Amino acid sequence: MTVVFELKNLNKRFGDNVIYEDMNLEIEEGETFTIIGGSGMGKSVCLKLMIGLLPYEGGHVLFKGKEVGDMNRDELRELRRHVSMVFQAGALFDSMSVLENVTYALREHTKMSDPEMLERAKECLDMVGLGYDPDIINRMPAGLSGGMRKRVALARSIAIKPEVILYDEPTTGLDPANINRIGKMIMKLQKELKVTSIVVTHDMPIAFECSDRIAMLSNKKFPYIGTPKEIQHSEVEEVRDFVQGRYYEDKDD
């Protein structure tokens, strides 16, 4: 298997707050890799480091063997042409319609005509289950429900046909039906587009259902990595407590 992302001996801190210390992680091509861990531990930071949105203090973040931290503007642009990200709250551009949001990366990276972009937007919206509805594509993000926003964000991220999709808590704040729908969509996109998916989530059913491998963040590293089955039946107390929704630190209570 080809390694798409390799994080080696990585150190990342915000001021005095150390997020990663000598952290190592490898993501293989075509897999759905899920990152779990407590809130505020730096799971989203991991995704932002991969796509060069945050700098790191030491170690390596390698995309197909190339150091992300050393990339110049054009190389970063090329990286982001191949790796797209779905943000926690969608991060749709408030001042743009759904259509403009979905075609944003196409305008940045391609010379497609407006009808071609419209066609591609229709395909993507269809793929995420929104279908082509003139009322929806001309709507502003403020007029969309939470579930629709997530799906438009997903459509925006796949419009450019990326090789890797980074999902930052894609199901947060959604109702159970929409959580299920997003989970199915992640699997569908992985199957149809053959993308590598890296998912940060707190949603254990989604993690177990969608993932090929799961990594749990603990003590500034990923000490526990395994298949969903291995994680689910882990003998490690910390992993078991997290999976079962109990705080490891509270085990004496």
Next chain:
Amino acid sequence: MLSWLESIGKAIRDGVEWAGAMATMFLQAVGSGFRRPLGIYDIFYQIVALGVRSLPLATLMGVFVGMALTWQFGEALMSFGAKNAVGSAAALALVRELVPTIMALTVGAKIATGMTAELGSMKVSEQIDAIASLGADPVKKLIWPRLAAATVALPLLCVYGNVLALGGGAVIADKVFDVPAGYFYETYVDELYPMDYISGLVKATTFGMLVGIIGCFQGFQTKFGTEAVGIATTNTVVATSVSILVADFILTMIFLPVG
């Protein structure tokens, strides 16, 4: 004593770091402006958004500052029996100093806080990260058009404000001091040399640049949470006002010997 000195030292260091980071962003924005695509549409969109929507405030500011200053000068000059010189007296103060500075302190602060609030909200909702993740340059997309637009809009608003201030002054001269509006206009224009207009416009352009870069920088520096947007916006008002007053003093020092 030591902690007092430490606080002063920290405040100075923070100020220098703030100015340094902002200067770096300014250079990045200007550098990005020369890269293709030039983003002319975005700049014009921002000029309309920032400039045209500021016209009501600029109108009020221009008219009232012209009227207030003319009244003040008129009262003072009347006691010397020199009320006919009110146009000459008001001209220099308005064109060189008051219109550019008050325009920047009112309209400029409005523009800067608007930028901070908008960009701060985008930062908090990760829209700025989203722009970068989609392969675009947030500095080029967000800062450069706003910086360019503020730098163009403020001098234009200043010219507009000067015309209105002249009009407001003429009304007061005519109605309050019985100095005919036509005579007020002639003495007003006669008093001004090209360097006076240039000095006012250079000030307005500099203030526009400061307004643009401070507004954008503060927006990009916004921390997490909606409260942070409020804090960043408040800081923008303070930073913009102080920067404008300091820049005004420096430019006055430069232009006084010339003009």
